[in-house]
Amino acid sequence: MSFTPHPLDPSLDLELVRHVPVSPAAVYAAWTDPDSVRQWFAPRPYSIPVCEIDLRPGGGFRTVMLSPEGEQMMDSTGCYLEIVPDERLVWTAALTTGYRPQPSDMPFTAVLELRPDGSGGCHYRAVAIHQDPEGAAQHASMGFHEGWGTVVDQLVEHLQGSS
Amino acid sequence: MSFTPHPLDPSLDLELVRHVPVSPAAVYAAWTDPDSVRQWFAPRPYSIPVCEIDLRPGGGFRTVMLSPEGEQMMDSTGCYLEIVPDERLVWTAALTTGYRPQPSDMPFTAVLELRPDGSGGCHYRAVAIHQDPEGAAQHASMGFHEGWGTVVDQLVEHLQGSS
Numbered sequence: 001m002s003f004t005p006h007p008l009d010p011s012l013d014l015e016l017v018r019h020v021p022v023s024p025a026a027v028y029a030a031w032t033d034p035d036s037v038r039q040w041f042a043p044r045p046y047s048i049p050v051c052e053i054d055l056r057p058g059g060g061f062r063t064v065m066l067s068p069e070g071e072q073m074m075d076s077t078g079c080y081l082e083i084v085p086d087e088r089l090v091w092t093a094a095l096t097t098g099y100r101p102q103p104s105d106m107p108f109t110a111v112l113e114l115r116p117d118g119s120g121g122c123h124y125r126a127v128a129i130h131q132d133p134e135g136a137a138q139h140a141s142m143g144f145h146e147g148w149g150t151v152v153d154q155l156v157e158h159l160q161g162s163s
Numbered sequence: 164m165s166f167t168p169h170p171l172d173p174s175l176d177l178e179l180v181r182h183v184p185v186s187p188a189a190v191y192a193a194w195t196d197p198d199s200v201r202q203w204f205a206p207r208p209y210s211i212p213v214c215e216i217d218l219r220p221g222g223g224f225r226t227v228m229l230s231p232e233g234e235q236m237m238d239s240t241g242c243y244l245e246i247v248p249d250e251r252l253v254w255t256a257a258l259t260t261g262y263r264p265q266p267s268d269m270p271f272t273a274v275l276e277l278r279p280d281g282s283g284g285c286h287y288r289a290v291a292i293h294q295d296p297e298g299a300a301q302h303a304s305m306g307f308h309e310g311w312g313t314v315v316d317q318l319v320e321h322l323q324g325s326s
Contacts, residue, residue, distance in 0.1 A: 006261070007261075012263070057244070058244070081221070082220060082221070090221075092258065092264065093264075094258055094270075095255065095258075098169070098170075098272075099253060099272040100292050100293075100294060101256075101257040101271060101272060101292070101293065101294040102294050103294060103295075104264075107264035108264060109258065109261075109262040109263060109264060129261065129264070130264065131263060131264040131266060132266075135264075
């Protein structure tokens, strides 16, 4: 399948674009292995003690996030929609395991796109797709850009530390 | 990919199972061609003047249903999730084009499963997957079994009439 980037709707979508000095395959592996996700997916000092991944279209995932004091901040579930190893992951918070609809305060679909940069690194793009401008504004004000940016730094650190 | 039927959750899912005397390929074609859908998808005397289908994972669809008096009863949109020609279609009303979440009074995901019966006919199974028992009960009381059953009869009639 040829690569078609998600066409951004600036009124409804939030986008994070980065260049990272690790390969698309390494980034993809870090996003899809629960042991790895626990290491970098929460902006520190928050932590992810629980990560469950059923990596197939229709498979569910779950992450639990704790505050530094050990308080549960989030218990997030969702459903994988598209899986193209080393290149593209799509999942949504509007569905859970088996594509079952689930209620959500801020339903969004996420697209992760990874492209080789020709010299071993990766063009990294994450897009959060919302149902209305209010949802996008709420996600932005909750710190989408800072949060998703911080975890990319932590992801790279994790990969460089473990290589 | 081997065929794995949707595992039914009787408290959340509604199921229609039928045997029909037309092939899985013919049923699949009738479900995926807009001109065909317009012929059988609304229980008569209701009608479907508008049917739009973008048949790919993440592609949207839309149907508009009119009463016999010409009043618009429904304008339904959704998103295709899985497409296995002649065998399986999965779509959801919880998302629209490009996997974008959309508000819905009664969000459900639908699975259509088609299996050859060995003598030219088809084992036909449709499952509607809801987020809670209330959603399933609401869909049942709106006439899921009667409505989805009637349109299977109309689908077969359409295929036999056009063959």
